[in-house]
Amino acid sequence: MAQFTAWEKEYKKPKMITRADEPAVAFKDFVKWLRRKEGVGFDGLRVLDLGSGTGKNAIYLAERGAKAFGIELSKEAVKISKERAVREGVQVEFLEGSFGEKLSFPDQSFDLVLDVTSSNSLDEKERGVYINEVARVLKTGGYFFVRALCKDGDKNANNLLKESGSKEKDTYYMSELGLYERVFSKEDFLNMYSKDFEILKLEKDSGYTTVAGRKYKRNFWLAYMKKK
Numbered sequence: 001m002a003q004f005t006a007w008e009k010e011y012k013k014p015k016m017i018t019r020a021d022e023p024a025v026a027f028k029d030f031v032k033w034l035r036r037k038e039g040v041g042f043d044g045l046r047v048l049d050l051g052s053g054t055g056k057n058a059i060y061l062a063e064r065g066a067k068a069f070g071i072e073l074s075k076e077a078v079k080i081s082k083e084r085a086v087r088e089g090v091q092v093e094f095l096e097g098s099f100g101e102k103l104s105f106p107d108q109s110f111d112l113v114l115d116v117t118s119s120n121s122l123d124e125k126e127r128g129v130y131i132n133e134v135a136r137v138l139k140t141g142g143y144f145f146v147r148a149l150c151k152d153g154d155k156n157a158n159n160l161l162k163e164s165g166s167k168e169k170d171t172y173y174m175s176e177l178g179l180y181e182r183v184f185s186k187e188d189f190l191n192m193y194s195k196d197f198e199i200l201k202l203e204k205d206s207g208y209t210t211v212a213g214r215k216y217k218r219n220f221w222l223a224y225m226k227k228k
Contacts, residue, residue, distance in 0.1 A: 011076040028060075031060075041065075043064075043066075049071070055082075058092045113137070143227075151188075193225060
């Protein structure tokens with residue numbers, strides 16, 4: 001309930017998220033890689049966007065022919081997403097719910113699953129469910145894109161762990177937002193995903209996040225994966 005309240009407040013009056021219509025460059029690069037390197041066509045591709053926010057990633061793929069679904073905890077974000085899809089003239093099914101719980105979709109029902117800086121808000125119990133559910137709903141050989149917060153070399157993240165660390169591993173509390181975030185070392189990231197997924201590409205990226213008017217440099221893991 002606390003996470004729901006925090007995200008609902010954030011989407012109504014943003015302190016961290018942006019309302020940009022365009023997806024992040026890192027996500028667009030992944031889409032280009034899928035098409036050019038893997039030969040994946042998007043017409044009819046079934047896509048699930050976890051923590052879909054205001055819908056920009058799912059809508060971007062729907063505009064290219066995908067059958068896209070988004071699941072998001074915030075009612076306000078789902079409302080914004082639906083309005084945006086109507087405005088853009090595409091059909092995307094946005095659902096309200098937590099992807100830290102069992103999903104309502106059948107086994108092997110998606111060709112592509114997205115987690116664009118979303119699962120860092122889950123606790124350890126929810127994270128275990130999330131990994132199992134992605135492995136369940138993703139088709140064998142299906143693709144999984146993850147952008148996650150990186151602990152390695154991130155001064156801001158390491159300072160937050162020292163100042164506001166929680167009882168869960170590599171997790172800190174952001175008092176301005178009322179949210180917890182998990183950051184990952186390379187070792188922890190590989191341990192979490194490599195059992196169920198083949199990691200085709202893993203690289204570190206950096207960017208800036210604005211929280212309550214202050215800009216912070218952040219490090220991220222970008223992972224291109226396939227279900228084994």
